Amino acid sequence: FTGDADPEAADRWICELEKIFVVLGCSPEKRLAYAVYMLVGEADHWWRGTYQMLAARGVTVDWECFRTVFMEKYFPESVRHAKETEFMRLHQGGMTVSEYAMKFEHLARFYS
Structure with a gap:
């Protein structure tokens, strides 16, 4: 790293x-x-x-x-908080179900 x-x-x-x-x-x-x-x-x-x-x-x-x-x-905590907020505001919108699922899984790991 x-x-x-x-x-x-x-x-x-x-x-x-x-x-x-x-x-x-x-x-x-x-x-x-x-x-x-x-x-x-x-x-x-x-x-x-x-x-x-x-x-x-x-x-x-x-x-x-x-x-x-x-x-x-x-x-830092500020980034983690931003990821949590992004997760909470996630909507499928124009994404395919597969794209949405991938984004959901990616962001879910930051939600605590």
Whole structure:
């Protein structure tokens, strides 16, 4: 992950990592190491600074911590709220049933 400005790319990256963790039977201890290894460029620089800040505050940095701060950075609450609103306002309109179903399924995962 490069730190792309596309929030959905960040969400997809986390989802893909979690699928990989299941397939590989990745232990909780290894999840953080694997995720950090997959960061490049701006995202890697961001994590190095964030990790130092968290460690200095005595925070236990594990996969769940990483996932939380990663999503706060790359998929902020404002974007999640916008996706929820888009889901709630979704109407079929001129879309085919298939197109509508795809859009519905895509947006439903953001609704909590």
